[in-house]
Amino acid sequence: MSENREEIQEQIKVQGDLVRKLKAAKESKEKIDEEVAKLLALKAKLNENEPAAPLKFTLKTPKGTRDYAPEQMTLRQSVLNTIVSVFKKHGADTIDTPVFELKEVLTGKYGEDSKLIYDLKDQGGEILSMRYDLTVPLARYLAMNKVSNIKRYHIAKVYRRDNPAMTKGRYREFYQCDFDIAGTYDPMLPDAECVKVVSEILSSLDIGAFVIKLNHRKLLDGMFEACGVPAEKFRTICSAVDKLDKSPWEDVKKEMIDEKGLDDATANKIGEYVRLNGGEELVDKLLTDEKLKKVKSAVAGLEDMKLLLKYCKIFNVMHQVRFDLSLARGLDYYTGVIYEAVLLNQEKKRKKDEETEIGSVAGGGRYDNLVGMFDSKGKQVPCVGVSIGVERVFAIIEAKNAANKTKIRTSEIQIFVASAHKGLHEKRLEILSKLWDGGIKAEHSYKSNPKLLAQLQYCEEQQIPFALVLGDSELERGVIKLRDVVTRKEEEIPLDNLVEAIKWRLSNKGYN
Amino acid sequence: MSENREEIQEQIKVQGDLVRKLKAAKESKEKIDEEVAKLLALKAKLNENEPAAPLKFTLKTPKGTRDYAPEQMTLRQSVLNTIVSVFKKHGADTIDTPVFELKEVLTGKYGEDSKLIYDLKDQGGEILSMRYDLTVPLARYLAMNKVSNIKRYHIAKVYRRDNPAMTKGRYREFYQCDFDIAGTYDPMLPDAECVKVVSEILSSLDIGAFVIKLNHRKLLDGMFEACGVPAEKFRTICSAVDKLDKSPWEDVKKEMIDEKGLDDATANKIGEYVRLNGGEELVDKLLTDEKLKKVKSAVAGLEDMKLLLKYCKIFNVMHQVRFDLSLARGLDYYTGVIYEAVLLNQEKKRKKDEETEIGSVAGGGRYDNLVGMFDSKGKQVPCVGVSIGVERVFAIIEAKNAANKTKIRTSEIQIFVASAHKGLHEKRLEILSKLWDGGIKAEHSYKSNPKLLAQLQYCEEQQIPFALVLGDSELERGVIKLRDVVTRKEEEIPLDNLVEAIKWRLSNKGYN
The missing domain is CATH 3.40.50.800 (Anticodon-binding domain)
Structure with a gap:
């Protein structure tokens, strides 16, 4: 603007006086209109120069989201650089997919959790939803582009309309950091490499001792069968077992009986198995278990586990690995090995809910049937992968830095x-x-x-x-x-x- | 699952035969029901094992979006690394903000373009919209966190429900790459550094010769005033001038007269000015221009330009810089210097629309009043910044690689x-x-x-x-x-x- 506010206000005053004088003198309408127009133009000019009106709403980010300040970004980038360097050491490519997908792509992939998906408003055109994870977009990408093998990592934000608990590091917008190997390969070779990748990452992040729990969906199903669970209840009983990291066995057993209709004897049999954990010796013991050895899928799962543990030994990670029959993982789509890495210092305080909540720092598994859901001929691409819980890692390191009063340099100025x-x-x-x-x-x-x-x-x-x-x-x-x-x-x-x-x-x- | 499909189908057959036999033999209802239950369990098991049903919809990414394959990601990351290294050389921090904002944050910031904003569905709770650029979220961040000075870069995707032209590199989801300096400083020091940053980036990207056009909103407004444009028409006439990079003067003049109500003489006067471009000598000439030198804002704009060009000379970038009175920039919120960098080889082919469309590779300007719109007391934080058109840069380098048949290595395996x-x-x-x-x-x-x-x-x-x-x-x-x-x-x-x-x-x- 050419003049400052005071000057314009002075001009408005002068012009206003002129208009009033003309009106008082009953000058011609034409003449008055002309001067009124000038007055209005001046007022318009003043408006453009006007400081913004005071804000009418509370200034905040959407519920469950946050900004990252320079200090947080510096920490985040240093953590991600460490993780990415491990992915690259294993030859992973990276891809990126849109932040939203056709709603149909996400439909029927997340079971009950579908209610947590963010939908976009129908503004005419396609019906879209925000991505809920990076796994379903990967499966869509592989099927759409007819990619039959890839080793890729993907670091991006995902969206869940969950109840946020921001002090616990649980957000509605948060980073996922996934490494997956897709392709038809020989048993357990990609699966074991995922364990090695998790071990290398967690060791290099300096966040304390950890254990990588391993289990197998086929073994879980076989165990359910051996205990007398009807086949149609496998998935729902699996979900109940999944709660064992947060709830005591008695609560889980009650859920199995009261809500899911198992009888007491069946639940007790499950209870005996899920209490077991160990290493190769446990696999050997279970392979001779009277009930399990009769069930094909249990034997298949155990044989996979035996091979996996053998490879873990070669990879020098057995001291960080535990075969754990209580590990079930929530997602429906797993079909083979499942993983979950837990920080050990937190695990000791199992009784406190808050502590166990931030204990898990990686998870994943094999999902051989997901890509086929997107292929018009149902062609499958077997996949196995792990997701690093980077938000929890950020929270842990931030807390550590705060405790040590570490001052982070955000700029690199020399x-x-x-x-x-x-x-x-x-x-x-x-x-x-x-x-x-x-x-x-x-x-x-x-x-x-x-x-x-x-x-x-x-x-x-x-x-x-x-x-x-x-x-x-x-x-x-x-x-x-x-x-x-x-x-x-x-x-x-x-x-x-x-x-x-x-x-x-x-x-x-x-x-x- | 414990058995493969064939085995289960065989079991179903056997069990079905048994049920039929029992029914034929009129066995007790209890006995029949028991065997039917087993049959149903087997069928349920088969369903779980079933390959996915053929896909019911066309597999694609949402309109105007795309996946980035490993080759594209490798190129993208190498371009972004080059750009970020320049930002860091100038001491910039980085921040991140959520991909969506409260709708009210975006309201009233983009004029007519507001219709291009993606809204989220109202699923109960806050009303949200996807970010349209990174500038408004920055202003919201500064006001919300009472940050009165920062030098930051931000690279992230933004969302516009525009008509996509993907062959021209125009998408609905695309990366923005912004560098801004916020704070109350001495005239033209941050403004000149932005020119230097653009020069360093475009020189290091190896995408050919370029020119950084410079102009000033105060000079534009002063020029309009000197030509006799009424104050309330400054913004709309500015929008018309902005079209000069794509349309000939005659078309723009017609718009000014027919649609925006200027008279022929006024339009012609504007036409004489906007044809001018040059360097310091043009600033000096305009400072003695009879019409302009009477208008305060024109003189203020010219004095800023004089200082800016002096600093550009010290920074050794005068050979890449052009003071151009036809540069107007679309956005309403600019209040001072405006920039736009154009690739020169494309500019020669001005007649072809496609060519000029991908010509611009950076743009920006000073916006001193935006942060105040988010402050409850209207407190201003002056800002100046540039946005690098990375999507166009990607498209240019991709085309070059395709022409040269350059094979990009996506993995770093040694x-x-x-x-x-x-x-x-x-x-x-x-x-x-x-x-x-x-x-x-x-x-x-x-x-x-x-x-x-x-x-x-x-x-x-x-x-x-x-x-x-x-x-x-x-x-x-x-x-x-x-x-x-x-x-x-x-x-x-x-x-x-x-x-x-x-x-x-x-x-x-x-x-x-």
Whole structure:
């Protein structure tokens, strides 16, 4: 706008007076209208210049969502870099899919949890829903593009209209971080590599001791059959077993009898099995179990487990692995091995619900029938994968940093270009331009004449390793003062060798 | 499931026969019911085992969206890495915000384009909309968290229910890549740095020659005033000027007269100004222009431009910069400098609509009043920023790669562990485990006994530099054959020094 508010208001006053005078003098309508138009134009101009009206609603992010501030993003990116480097070590590609899918793609994939799917408003056109996980979009991608084998990771946000518990790290918008191997391969080779990947990731994240629980859907089904559970109740009894990590056996048994109609004897038989956990010796014991050895699927599951544990031994991860018959996993679509990694220090406090809630940091399994649901001829692509619970990892590391009062550096600036006195901002720009063109991470104050003390304090707060302090007396001699921010030692650097001299000092300090 | 389909079908047949026999024999209802229950259980079991029913809908991504395959993701990540490294060189932090906002946050920010906003279905609770850009969420973030200064970049997807033109790289879900400097600073210092950032990014992306057009909203408004445009028409005439990059002056003039009610003389005066472009000499000429020098906002805009061009000169970017009075930018919220970077090779073909459409690769400007719209007391945080048109950059580089038949490597695997003959898969796992634990990127075939030729062909296709070829005769001697995939030269490496020997060879080849 050309004038400021006061000027326009003055003009409105003058023009208003003029209009009133004309009206009082009963001038021609044409003349009055002309001046009224000018008055209105001035008022319109004022409106455009007007500061925004006070806000009419509470400023917040949607329920269950949050912003990530620079400190959180820096932590998040460092965690994700660690994870991605493991995925890449295993040769994984990455793909990306839209944040929403045709609603039909998600329909019938999540059982009861379908009610948690976010739908988009029907604004004409297709009916869309926000993705609920990254697994169903992967299956859709494989079927749609006729991809019969891929090893891929995918890190992206997913959406669930769940009851948020943000203090526990449970959000409605949250990151998933998935690694999957799709393709028709020999038994347990991809499955064992997933265990190795989880082991490498959790070991490198420095979040404490963990155990990777293993079980097998075929073994669970076979065990249910051996205990006398009718086939049509396998999935619902499996869901009940899945609650054993949060509820005591007595509660789960009650659910099996009261809600799911098992008799006491059958439930008790299940109870004996799900209490078991161990290693290879448990597999061998169960292979000779009178009830189980008669059930084909139990034997098939146990044989898979035997092979898986053998490979885990070769991969040197047996000390982090536990065959656990109580592990069931909620999702319907698993068909083989299932995994869940739990932090051990939390697990000790099992009695407290909050503690067990944030205990699980990875989970997954084999799902051989999901891709076929999207193929017009039902062609299957067997898949196995794991999902790293990155939100929980973020929460754990954030809590640790807060406890240790660790201050995170969000920027990577290597050198701050400061003025020792007034009138140097153009010289600063000249120096900065040289540094940037030389690949050095540099910044300065956006004030023309900042105070030297304020500039040096900023360097210390921001943990910037070096400051260049420009001053006329040095510039006249063709040099600039370079200050080590931590030691506060200063030296003079020749202007014509600036970039090289700074790069050399940075690399000596381990910056690149 | 414990049995395969054929077995269950056989059991159903047997059980069905039994039921029919019992019924024929008029056995007791109790007995018949018991056997019928068994039959139903078997049928339920079969259903669970059933391959998915053929798909009832066309498998696709939502209109205007797409998947990114591994090749596209690799390219995308390399482009984004280049851009982010420039942002970091300038000390930018990054933040993230939810993909949707309260609808009220977006209301009244996009003028006519509001109709392009995706709304979420009202499923009870808050009314939400998908973000339309990253600027309004930034302003909301700053106001909500009382942040009065930040230099941040944000790379994320935004959503517009626009008419997609996917061959031209126009999608409904697409990446934005924004760099903004918020804070109360001295004139043109942050504004000039944005020009420098765009220059560094476009130079490093290797997408050809470009020009960064510069103009100023205050100058545009002052020019309109000097030409006799009524104040209430400034924004709508500005929108008309914005079309000059796609339409000839005659069409724009017609719109100004026929649709927007300017008279011919006023339009002609505007026409004379918007044809002007140049450098500092043009600023000086306009500062002495009889009509402009009387209008305060025109003079203020020109003085900003003079300072900006001076800083651009210091930053060594004048050869890439053009002061262009026809640049207007569509968005209402700009209040100062505006930018737009255009690829030059495309610009030469101005007559063809398709060519000019993908010409613009960055844009932005100063918006000093947006944050105040979210502050309950109207407190302003002045902001200036640029958005890199990464989708266009992806499209340009993809087209270039396709023309050059460049094959993109999507994985970073350094070594493939192969079997020369049968029975070696456990030994492969043992070697792989050592390599992974040593930080080497390695993979193998998920077949127990793959053919050697197939394994070596895979290495060549995937451009994997080395293959370890395991064979019993070498293993007995405590060595493994290491094959250079390109030269096909082989050497023997001692097993007990494997990781170090391979790392040394990788670093000699420039891998890390």
